Amino acid sequence: MHKHLIALAAAALSLAACSQDKPADTAATTETSTTTTTAPAEQPAAPPADAGVARTEAATPPPAPAPAALATQPGPKNTQVALTKARVVGDILSVELQYSLPPTAENSATVYEDIDQVNYIDDATSRKYEVLKDQQGKYMASPLSYNDKQFHADVRKTGVAIVTLKFPAPPATSQTISLSIPEAGSFDAVAVQR
Known part of the structure; x- marks a missing residue:
């Protein structure tokens, strides 16, 4: 400037x-x-020389609310598993899970789940889809455990643990899926966002 x-x-x-x-x-x-040619339109005009500078402090915005759960299931180790996203972008279905503890929980919990047991069924065609793998053969899931065959959720009393999974997208004609997560059961008739 x-x-x-x-x-x-x-x-x-x-x-x-x-x-x-x-x-x-x-x-x-x-x-x-x-x-x-003096100043670009997006720059504000300079205040007069005799005008004082007034400074106002912006209030810190409140934290963004957690996304609303599409469905919730009880999970392992006294956790709750909330499905917060099932969205298709291009040829990929992105699924987001949030693991949390009840307010009365006394300890944190770490949950490990075998990714080869995670899948969804297209409700329109009854076809089963598994988690995608990348070019190196690693599952497209986060966070992965040390062996790259499980995802893990470190759940604390003060917050949620977020897990993301990538699947092949169902056909455009499919409106709902049923997602199966080990130890949390099945999230049935979940609407797919496009």
Whole structure:
């Protein structure tokens, strides 16, 4: 921003020097071109020199609310498993799970689940889909455990643990799926967002 101001000041001085040698009608033209190139439209106008600067502190926005659960099931180790997203983008269905503990829980919990046991069934075609793998053969899930064959959810009393899974997308004609998660059961007739 300082470079723009310096460049504009230099241009204004050179234009002022040129306008003294030229007739009045060219000085007006130069002045017109100066006003059109001074500042981009998105920058606010500078306050008058005699105006004081008023500073207001912006209040910190409240934390964003957790997404509403599409479905909830009891999970292992006294956890609750909420399905918060089942969205198709391109050819991939992204599923998001949130593991949480009840407010009365005394300890945290770590849940490990075998990814080869996670799948969904397209309710329209009864076809079963499993979690995708990348080019290196790793499951497209997060967070993965040390052996890359399980996902893990570290659930704390103060928050939720988020797990994401990627599947092949169901056909565009399919409106709902039934997702199966080990130790949490089945989330049936889940509406797919597109």
